[in-house]
Amino acid sequence: MSAAAPWGRPSPRLRRRKAVNLLMEALATVAALIAVALLGTVVVSVLRRGLPAISLDFFTKPPAGFGATGGGLANAFAGSLVIVAVAALMALPVGVLTALYLSEFAPKRLEQTIRLALDVLNGIPSIVIGIFVFGILVLSHQQSGLAGSFALAIIMLPLIARSTQEVLRVVPETLREASYALGISRWRTVVGIILPASIGGILTGTMLAIARAAGETAPLLFTSSLTAPFITWDPRQPLQSVPLTIFELSESPDPLDHARAWAAALALIAFVLFASLLSRALLARSRRKLGQVG
Amino acid sequence: MSAAPSALPARAPRRAGDRIADVLFHGATLVPALAALALVLAIAWKVADGSRLAFHKFGLGFVTSAAWDPVKGVFGARDFILGTAFTSVIALVLATPIAIAIGLFLSELAPRGVRDVIGALVELLAAIPSVVVGLWGILVLGPFLARHLDPVLHGALGWTPFFKGDIPSAGTGMLTAAVVLTIMVVPIVASISRELFQSVPRELEEGALALGLTRWEMVRGVVVPSARPGIAAAVILGLGRAVGEAIAVTQVIGGFSGFSLSLFKPGDTLASRIASQYQGAATDLQVSALVYLAAILLAISLVVNLLAQVIVRRFEFQRTGGT
Numbered sequence: 001m002s003a004a005a006p007w008g009r010p011s012p013r014l015r016r017r018k019a020v021n022l023l024m025e026a027l028a029t030v031a032a033l034i035a036v037a038l039l040g041t042v043v044v045s046v047l048r049r050g051l052p053a054i055s056l057d058f059f060t061k062p063p064a065g066f067g068a069t070g071g072g073l074a075n076a077f078a079g080s081l082v083i084v085a086v087a088a089l090m091a092l093p094v095g096v097l098t099a100l101y102l103s104e105f106a107p108k109r110l111e112q113t114i115r116l117a118l119d120v121l122n123g124i125p126s127i128v129i130g131i132f133v134f135g136i137l138v139l140s141h142q143q144s145g146l147a148g149s150f151a152l153a154i155i156m157l158p159l160i161a162r163s164t165q166e167v168l169r170v171v172p173e174t175l176r177e178a179s180y181a182l183g184i185s186r187w188r189t190v191v192g193i194i195l196p197a198s199i200g201g202i203l204t205g206t207m208l209a210i211a212r213a214a215g216e217t218a219p220l221l222f223t224s225s226l227t228a229p230f231i232t233w234d235p236r237q238p239l240q241s242v243p244l245t246i247f248e249l250s251e252s253p254d255p256l257d258h259a260r261a262w263a264a265a266l267a268l269i270a271f272v273l274f275a276s277l278l279s280r281a282l283l284a285r286s287r288r289k290l291g292q293v294g
Numbered sequence: 295m296s297a298a299p300s301a302l303p304a305r306a307p308r309r310a311g312d313r314i315a316d317v318l319f320h321g322a323t324l325v326p327a328l329a330a331l332a333l334v335l336a337i338a339w340k341v342a343d344g345s346r347l348a349f350h351k352f353g354l355g356f357v358t359s360a361a362w363d364p365v366k367g368v369f370g371a372r373d374f375i376l377g378t379a380f381t382s383v384i385a386l387v388l389a390t391p392i393a394i395a396i397g398l399f400l401s402e403l404a405p406r407g408v409r410d411v412i413g414a415l416v417e418l419l420a421a422i423p424s425v426v427v428g429l430w431g432i433l434v435l436g437p438f439l440a441r442h443l444d445p446v447l448h449g450a451l452g453w454t455p456f457f458k459g460d461i462p463s464a465g466t467g468m469l470t471a472a473v474v475l476t477i478m479v480v481p482i483v484a485s486i487s488r489e490l491f492q493s494v495p496r497e498l499e500e501g502a503l504a505l506g507l508t509r510w511e512m513v514r515g516v517v518v519p520s521a522r523p524g525i526a527a528a529v530i531l532g533l534g535r536a537v538g539e540a541i542a543v544t545q546v547i548g549g550f551s552g553f554s555l556s557l558f559k560p561g562d563t564l565a566s567r568i569a570s571q572y573q574g575a576a577t578d579l580q581v582s583a584l585v586y587l588a589a590i591l592l593a594i595s596l597v598v599n600l601l602a603q604v605i606v607r608r609f610e611f612q613r614t615g616g617t
Binding site: 128 | 399
């Protein structure tokens with residue numbers, strides 16, 4: 001690029017072009033630094049304000065009764081655990097089977113239609129999904145952890161299905177061909193060869209979907225928000241959840257509530273970041289394994 | 295890809311049991327696969343069905359009516375539609391250049407190690423739950439804006455309609471909402487544009503550099519043009535995210551029935567109005583009006599998403615058709 005240098009001084013035009021280039025490179029670098037700084041400030045705020053309120057009681061004790069302060073948010077942690085676990089149990093089989101159908105059986109037309117439906121489902125605002133579940137499950141019965149799980153499962157479904165489909169796509173074609181060449185039936189090929197080869201990728205997608213669902217508040221507003229302040233594990237009852245607790249505490253004028261909101265946010269972020277990092281590690285591992293096979 | 299196995303001459307499975315199992319397996323995957331389709335239709339139907347009461351009462355005039363008075367039982371969506379459009383557009387205007395610049399930095403400038411680290415951080419930014427961003431927005435960002443940025447904007451641009459009026463003391467309002475939305479949109483657009491820029495053929499870039507172009511001229515002349523439709527799709531996807539975000543916006547926008555061009559004023563978006571009234575809906579009519587808002591929101595997000603899909607499909611077609 002500096003080819004002109006040995007031949008003499010660069011022309012003013014070239015110098016201007018280089019200056020513009022430098023300016024633009026600097027701007028792009030600054031933009032990237034802004035993004036990193038933003039992440040940094042959010043994480044630092046959460047850490048600095050959340051850490052002081054974290055204690056063992058915070059995770060193991062339900063909130064103290066009305067008027068009293070203190071106690072923890074154990075009811076929210078228990079509720080989130082149940083709601084998200086049930087949601088994953090609903091979404092995982094449906095998502096994986098959907099991806100299998102799309103990659104192994106579907107005629108092209110239908111494949112495109114279902115893929116479009118998954119993308120559309122992924123783009124529907126989560127508050128609308130909450131309203132939908134409110135309409136079909138809550139209006140006729142009552143709020144429940146199950147209704148919340150169903151709403152979260154709808155959010156997880158396209159994430160799991162699409163990521164599984166991507167993984168199935170990179171399973172080496174030679175594996176399939178070898179199996180068919182041995183006269184092995186289709187379902188045995190899928191269950192015995194394709195699924196084991198792609199299990200790492202499927203877990204990655206599921207992990208990411210769980211991380212996403214654990215932080216969702218909007219779908220739970222109408223489906224599992226009218227809760228009692230003690231620990232329940234019964235998904236037929238409305239269950240408190242961590243994101244909803246943060247939302248409610250953040251609207252409160254009381255600084256003590258804010259401190260608890262920060263602490264809950266810290267726990268939530270720690271979980272989400274942990275799940276993301278874990279899924280990255282899983283992905284790298286499954287890539288390596290598939291690479292060895294191919 | 296998916297056509298390849300069926301293109302093989304499918305040999306008859308040896309055992310009858312396997313043949314039956316294959317058929318069953320086909321069915322067992324087909325039914326869940328149709329679930330996504332059924333869900334989309336069911337959501338559209340249920341939201342339309344739930345808004346029937348309000349639709350009968352207010353008709354399409356709901357969309358242009360500014361009233362929202364639960365006591366008198368009159369409801370309208372105009373201010374919330376305007377609030378949604380206003381905050382989302384500002385967020386996109388702020389986010390798009392930053393996000394594209396990040397994409398360029400990651401794909402063209404950064405050395406490999408830096409690229410992986412910052413790329414991962416940008417994706418982690420996208421993974422922060424919106425309620426945490428909202429918490430940060432109301433307790434940290436809002437007060438910061440009210441103390442430092444708002445007075446500057448008010449002083450310099452107070453004569454425009456956008457920065458008129460008193461500075462909100464708590465820092466809630468449309469400006470804070472727009473900034474919070476920007477933070478949520480940037481990582482989405484950035485990571486998609488990064489992938490687009492990286493998929494530009496290496497030879498084209500090297501050819502441009504070999505002709506003596508500077509890196510910026512190469513980006514402007516080769517990388518950006520060939521990624522332009524994809525960037526448009528990414529921005530539209532970001533718009534979909536901004537339009538549909540409920541929780542973080544509810545936390546910082548101030549919850550107010552009414553719309554003003556001033557960014558210092560509180561307001562509400564479609565999504566934040568639905569979210570903020572989750573426990574307060576007293577009458578069937580009010581519930582139905584909220585579902586009507588959800589129906590409008592759903593319609594907007596469907597249009598936005600399909601638009602992005604159309605652009606992506608056409609882009610892919612051009613790519614594969616061109617080579």
